[in-house]
Amino acid sequence: MGSLAISGGDPAVAVPYRTFAHPRIDDGDFRRLADPELRDQVVSFDGLGLVSRVEDTFRDVLGLGGYTMATNSGTSALYALYYAAGLGEGDEVLVPAYTFFATAMPLFRLGCRPVLVDSTDNGNIDPADIRRKITPATKAVVITHMWGVPCDMDEILAVAAEFGLPVLEDASHAHGATYRGTVTGAFGSGAAWSLGAKKIVTGGQGGILHSPDSEFLERAFLVSRANDKQHDRGITSAHLQPYAVTGSGLNLRIHPFSAFAVEGQLRSLPRQLSERRESAALLARELGRLPGLSVPRVPDGAEPAWYAFPLQYDPAALGGLPREDFVRAVVAEGAVEADIPGSTCPLTRFRAFTGEDGTYPGAPVSRITHDEADFPGAHRFHAGIVKLPVWYGEQRLEYARAYVDAITKVVENVKDLL
Ligand SMILES: Cc1ncc(COP(=O)(O)O)c(C=O)c1O
Missing domain, CATH: 3.90.1150.10 (Aspartate Aminotransferase, domain 1)
Structure with a gap:
């Protein structure tokens, strides 16, 4: 040389x-926008089924099981995740010291106190430092699978179980990564993915929230989708139903255009x-x-x-x-x-x-x-x-x-x- x-x-x-x-969006995908039926979907309030189709496809392609909800960003999905987990005023929440800041910032909006946890040699959260940082005020452990490499899940789940703490995953770098056969995002009480910018699956802007628990998802719905017309996945629990029309204050819906862009990528x-x-x-x-x-x-x-x-x-x-x-x-x-x-x-x-x-x-x-x-x-x-x-x-x-x-x-x- x-x-x-x-x-x-x-x-x-x-x-x-x-x-x-990246992403590789087929020309054919965009030509489909000329189809009147699809055009009506992408300019409708709730995607007339497009959004729920994307939510279901995301869940099924990744093999998550449980329930999914699309949002307008990964940050919004994380906010809804923490809200749905019941985190609030004064709660300490362990978060990785090395992550994208949006993993932790939404916690401030709920009055929580993020507590930083150091990294192991691969940049992911260190289970030994999780143990050191737990106090009586700790209410949850948030992890990020940095750059798409799964965290040391056996050790993390063991320490969280020992202290009875929920694990919440930021899987924004890790769409479809697996650890001992389980897909990232399916380990804890809930998970969030960004569908923004150059993410592995991207709508330009967008996010997804997942939980194995239907009531957890209803609480996420409450803060994200007031007055939702998609009754097949709306709020049905008796104690939340009275708030289904007003929601609890925000509209974090994904834009149907983003949902449309994401749909094509999920197939491949x-x-x-x-x-x-x-x-x-x-x-x-x-x-x-x-x-x-x-x-x-x-x-x-x-x-x-x-x-x-x-x-x-x-x-x-x-x-x-x-x-x-x-x-x-x-x-x-x-x-x-x-x-x-x-x-x-x-x-x-x-x-x-x-x-x-x-x-x-x-x-x-x-x-x-x-x-x-x-x-x-x-x-x-x-x-x-x-x-x-x-x-x-x-x-x-x-x-x-x-x-x-x-x-x-x-x-x-x-x-x-x-
Ligand atoms: C690890 C991680 N978490 C959260 C986010 C926030 O996602 P968004 O930009 O879609 O709000 C990102 C996006 O860059 C990210 O990389």
């Missing part, structure tokens, strides 16, 4: 693998997942043997969904080259989507989890102040991550090989960058 592209050489990747087109989700797993296996095999790089630990019996591939970079093994310089060189070689995540970071980077004052209207006054030094696992993982896309579709292995070539070239020529 010649000199590095960042120093003027030819890029390792001859074909420019520009940004990966199993294939997307098996193809992502193939690409990730190639990345793990090839990159895992390079110095300075390590691949994420996958718990025994887990099949990740691989929303992204969270490679870990260790500068000590590469002459001390800073991670930012490494990524710039890799991008110059043609691995253009190699990335250092910004807003997905330890929550101690945000005032909401460290400050004591209320600086915005309705800001929580009794928040818990967290100190960065208490979360070494989360900070170590965040300091080392180099995020790669994980491809599916016909060219998936070409993309994966191109990225391997780009990264290998930088590692082999690292001395030129020192």
Whole structure:
């Protein structure tokens, strides 16, 4: 191989693998919008069945069982999840220190106090730290399957059961990931998925909530869908029924356009997942043997969904080259989507989890102040991550090989960058 592209050489990747087109929505899907029946559905109040069809399909394709409800975002689904779990004023809720902030922020709106829990070596919540953080005020444990890699569920479920705490899953990165044969999102009292932006299944904006318990779902309905016309899945419990028309204050419905976009993708989700797993296996095999790089630990019996591939970079093994310089060189070689995540970071980077004052209207006054030094696992993982896309579709292995070539070239020529 010649000199590095960042120093003027030819890029390792001859074909420019520009940004990966996701989601793959068939043209035919959009042409179906011209069908008058479908057009009426997507401009109706409640999708005239489209939304409930998507909710049922999501449940069935993932193999969740139980009950599902679509919302207008993952954040809304998480809010409805916490509301339905009965969390409220003064309750302490354990949340991962390393997650996307929306996992925890809705708790503030319910008056809860998020308590951060450190990460293990793969960025997921540490069961041993869950145990350390439990107090008499703890009311639930929230977990996120980061980047699509399932958490250490056996240990988490054991500690939660020991203390009688419900487990609530943020599966926004993990549509269809499994752990010992159970799909993520089906482990606890309830779960939420984002269907936003570039998620594995996306409506641009959107979310899904799931629970094995019908009354849990009715409580989620109460805060999300006042006056719902879909009586087949509305509120029927005697004590909630008097509030079915007014709901309890919000309208968190998914937009039928989003539901329509999601419907098409659900049909091909199993294939997307098996193809992502193939690409990730190639990345793990090839990159895992390079110095300075390590691949994420996958718990025994887990099949990740691989929303992204969270490679870990260790500068000590590469002459001390800073991670930012490494990524710039890799991008110059043609691995253009190699990335250092910004807003997905330890929550101690945000005032909401460290400050004591209320600086915005309705800001929580009794928040818990967290100190960065208490979360070494989360900070170590965040300091080392180099995020790669994980491809599916016909060219998936070409993309994966191109990225391997780009990264290998930088590692082999690292001395030129020192
Ligand atoms: C782990 C996680 N939780 C929650 C969310 C929030 O979802 P949304 O953006 O759909 O509100 C996201 C979205 O980026 C996420 O990655």
